Amino acid sequence: MNSASSSTACVVCGSLQTAVFAQVRGVPVHTTLLWRTRAEAQGAPVGDVDLTYCRECGHIFNPLFEESKTEYTQAYENSLHFSPLFQKYAESLSGRLISRYGLHGKDVLEIGAGKGDFLAMMVRGGVRRGIGFDPSYVPEAAHRDLVDSGRMAVVQRFYDPETAGATADLYVCRQVLEHIDRPRGFLERVRAGMPEGRGAVVFFEVPNTLCMLRDLDVWTIIYEHCGFFTPQSLGRLFEVSGFDVLSLDEHFEGIFLGIEARAGEGVGRGGNGEAVPGGLASLVEKFERRFEEKVLYWKTTLRALSQAGKRVVIWGGGARGVTFLNMVDTERVISYAVDMNPRKSGAYISGTGQQLIPPSGLISYKPDVVILMNPIYREEVAGTLRELGVHPELVSA
Numbered sequence: 001m002n003s004a005s006s007s008t009a010c011v012v013c014g015s016l017q018t019a020v021f022a023q024v025r026g027v028p029v030h031t032t033l034l035w036r037t038r039a040e041a042q043g044a045p046v047g048d049v050d051l052t053y054c055r056e057c058g059h060i061f062n063p064l065f066e067e068s069k070t071e072y073t074q075a076y077e078n079s080l081h082f083s084p085l086f087q088k089y090a091e092s093l094s095g096r097l098i099s100r101y102g103l104h105g106k107d108v109l110e111i112g113a114g115k116g117d118f119l120a121m122m123v124r125g126g127v128r129r130g131i132g133f134d135p136s137y138v139p140e141a142a143h144r145d146l147v148d149s150g151r152m153a154v155v156q157r158f159y160d161p162e163t164a165g166a167t168a169d170l171y172v173c174r175q176v177l178e179h180i181d182r183p184r185g186f187l188e189r190v191r192a193g194m195p196e197g198r199g200a201v202v203f204f205e206v207p208n209t210l211c212m213l214r215d216l217d218v219w220t221i222i223y224e225h226c227g228f229f230t231p232q233s234l235g236r237l238f239e240v241s242g243f244d245v246l247s248l249d250e251h252f253e254g255i256f257l258g259i260e261a262r263a264g265e266g267v268g269r270g271g272n273g274e275a276v277p278g279g280l281a282s283l284v285e286k287f288e289r290r291f292e293e294k295v296l297y298w299k300t301t302l303r304a305l306s307q308a309g310k311r312v313v314i315w316g317g318g319a320r321g322v323t324f325l326n327m328v329d330t331e332r333v334i335s336y337a338v339d340m341n342p343r344k345s346g347a348y349i350s351g352t353g354q355q356l357i358p359p360s361g362l363i364s365y366k367p368d369v370v371i372l373m374n375p376i377y378r379e380e381v382a383g384t385l386r387e388l389g390v391h392p393e394l395v396s397a
């Protein structure tokens with residue numbers, strides 16, 4: 001590891017026992033922004049990543065992240081709700097939270113509600129009222145009945161407890177914390193905005209960095225993620241931010257971490273998170289060794305496919321797809337990115353500029369190879385390809 005950077009203080013625990021273990025240069029700053037023209041996509045702003053590991057609390061973060069480079073607008077699109085598998089996971093999560101915390105007839109507040117899909121699910125599941133905050137929100141026809149009847153509202157701005165004008169019994173925040181470069185200050189504000197004496201709880205969900213390390217899943221490195229949480233660092237963050245952790249589990253085949261917590265006795269307790277196990281440090285070391293190898297493998301593989309005249313597409317135009325294309329498809333071998341989300345069709349990938357097409361676009365294109373960005377969807381994608389009557393080789397990135 002690069003000891004020259006060892007003076008960067010950890011954003012979770014403040015320790016100076018940190019070191020850079022992987023570097024990526026010139027990645028698009030907005031992996032999930034939709035671009036209307038190829039020229040716009042190829043001119044998209046870029047930034048650098050120094051993955052930095054804290055030996056004290058097990059957190060990984062990018063000190064080169066500049067918040068001013070990122071912006072969330074209505075063109076921001078990261079909804080996973082078009083995958084049936086993800087839909088099923090979200091339904092079960094919503095049902096479990098409602099029953100565990102007795103939320104029938106209670107209120108839910110969602111920070112970073114996206115298009116309001118999960119909030120609507122919770123309201124339909126029995127919650128009295130759902131209020132969400134998200135600058136990228138656009139009203140959805142599918143939720144109009146809930147909005148019209150006053151059971152659901154999404155405010156088109158960032159959540160600020162001081163001006164929110166609402167409190168709740170459950171605070172939900174999914175896939176947001178990893179985008180925040182000062183997560184401790186953010187959590188302390190959330191905690192301060194929670195009502196006293198109502199037994200309110202929070203549920204936060206983040207990508208599970210153990211998966212990235214264990215599976216050498218280098219495509220989850222994106223600029224927008226300035227924080228990479230391990231179970232150790234996630235628990236530690238909530239403790240030092242004044243929460244009592246109720247549970248901390250892996251979700252959705254282990255690719256997410258979910259934490260449930262209550263406002264604790266006082267803000268900024270020392271934090272007594274479990275010690276970082278030695279296994280985590282060795283995973284980080286292994287990742288450091290194999291990271292460059294994996295990138296080189298894919299560059300070589302794509303070159304060989306190109307020389308053999310193969311038609312190659314990727315399946316998954318989200319963040320992983322954007323990272324994969326920008327890190328390895330430097331010679332523009334891949335023609336399209338397939339995505340289930342119809343809202344993305346026709347748009348272009350940041351940086352490399354491939355067009356996003358729906359699965360039906362493969363009927364005429366007849367690819368020889370489909371590179372799957374997320375192996376969790378393998379069966380689902382294989383089934384869709386069979387239904388479309390196309391028979392490419394399906395490989396995982």
Ligand SMILES: [Zn+2]
Binds near residue numbers: 010011055
């Ligand atoms: Zn730390």
